[in-house]
Amino acid sequence: MSEVLLDQVTQADYKYGFTTDIETDIIPIGLSEDVVRLISAKKKEPEWMLEFRLKAYRHWLTMKIPTWAQLDIPDIDFQSIAYYAAPRKNAPQNLDEVDPELLKTFDKLGISMEEQKMLSGVAVDVVMDSISVKTTFKDSLAEMGIIFCSFSEAVEHHPDLVQKYMSSVVPVSDNFFATLNSAVFSDGSFVYIPKGIRCPMELSTYFRINAINTGQFERTLIIADEDSYVSYLEGCTAPMRDENQLHAAIVEIVALKNAEVKYSTVQNWYPGDKTGKGGVYNFVTKRGICKGDSSRISWTQVETGSAITWKYPSCILLGDNSSAEFYSVAVTNHHQQADTGTKMLHIGKNTTSHILSKGISAGFSQNSYRGLVRINPKADNARNFSQCDSLLLSDKCGAHTFPYMEVSNESAIVEHEATTSKINEDQIFYCNQRGISTEDAVGLIVNGYAKEVLNKLPMEFAVEAQKLLQITLEGSVG
């Protein structure tokens, strides 16, 4: 397969590059204590929530943007960002009340809500910009005692739960971006699964960035009470835009005794154009705690979007016999940069963690796996297995692996394997010889390479993810 042949592969553009023309309510750009107060006031928050934000804001002023990642982060002017935007109309009660423009947007994304409801039994909590527009299935879930609502609603209706668990996994002062989020977060999702309940459907949220120059600061909190189970899906696509957009989310998961939480993400924010112009800066703090004995948390992510990704979904294995998993596919193309991985902190006895990371780099992109496995002194019989594979599709991209291990207990078994390979030209020719174009061949081969991770996704997500991998890599191999 020659360079020429590969260059002939069609140059495809980001398919979700459109903006929805919806009136939005934006507060002026810039960040100050007054802006924090304004956000809180607009959301009609109680005093304790405002205090939480102000404390975070004041701490944030003392912090610096982290520089340890394998990322080239342009200067971000935090005063040129608007920190709040909300669709102006009141939140609709059913689909008929939803802005037709918004529905059209979902159609383009292939996630029409009617279809979602009928076909997959997914409850969709749509976050359009910063405010929750629509929650479905809430009533049927409520009958089981399950709470699935926007974060704002949770602050209003379930203040005890929010106050008890918010920032219990990601402390306010955790890191620059988490602290910023704590000061200005707009909205997000809240989930509580009561004792002994298996949530009967996948809970799902779609995120979109939709207002010019608006940072998006979601906050999600999932609490699985004893002996409960929930599978949560987060997926997003963002419209094309020239200015870089900042995205700094927090996701916290709490799994109590014998509870299980599966969290799956397909991340497809606008990655910027072929020359590296534009794109979303995605600085996410995701962390779960296996708080109770025998609890389980698994993170599965397919990362294809964003100009910059800084993201380490992590687990604190506090309960004895608890277990955690991290399955990741991260694809970078053109000038995208991703520094992503996980932290597994073993504290309880007989805890196990499993890491499987598949990096795919193309074009001029940089793709790093960064992982930490820490076995605390009291974590007897801890086990970890990490497998980190990198696949290179060009000569000009980079793949890096930074596995850190801190083992302070002699009974621990920690294993790490890593491989790096280049896409095999013989495989592509073999496909060509059977009538499959190079572009489709790359799609097949890459999906095969990532299969172990894709298989961990819920069905409806797996199909979408496979398409995304191929779309992301179109026009890239060479």
Add this chain to the structure above:
Amino acid sequence: MLEIKNLHANINGKEILKGLDLVVRPGEIHAIMGPNGAGKSTLASVLTGNQAFEVTHGDITFYGKNLLELSPEDRSREGIFLSFQYPVEIPGVSMVNFLRAALNEHRKYKNLEPLSATDFLRVMREKKTLVEMDNKLANRAVNEGFSGGEKKRNEIFQMAMLEPRLAILDETDSGLDIDALRIVANGVNKLKSPDNASIVITHYQRLLDYIIPDFVHVLYDGRIVKSGGKELALELEERGYDWIKKEVEETV
């Protein structure tokens, strides 16, 4: 259907094919024999459009079309199939997905609708039976962890699925035990029709006991230096290639 005229081809600047001529008509089976390194696989690669090889002179037409102008995938869709000497593994890609993609590309090329999942699986079942392909293999990833013989059998299975007009079998017999050889040859014979043709590249006369060729050609040093009927294969089996080499050197 296939006409090769004065074909010269290089790899990495080294000339491998040095003026090769060959005409194949529908219904014919051509055997190409020759010592190691003669250029047999190179011919297969050039016919299928492997870009590692550069054609410096000559023409190839396939049903009147200039083959050299077609991409490898279009050559496949035109009905040229290569059973690879060394089939590659594609980890994680199921045979079903792979063949479905391939078959539907062929159909699209002919302006046919893609096959539904059910129809596709039915065709797959039929062809599996035809070439005595193990169910287990068909459910695995493409060639992943297959033994040498299993890979070869899988090539014939894919050939049955794609129903080529011209099949090129590159040493499909090597590494096969006698039973597998019989199955492969049976598969080839069952797929034979007055409309399609085969080029069977082989080292040994053994395969030609099962697949009876209409013509036998000897490829040596980048050229076809001798052609004959099936008895030529027997003669080669008996006498080796040295006498051919001598003949060639004498004429030079």
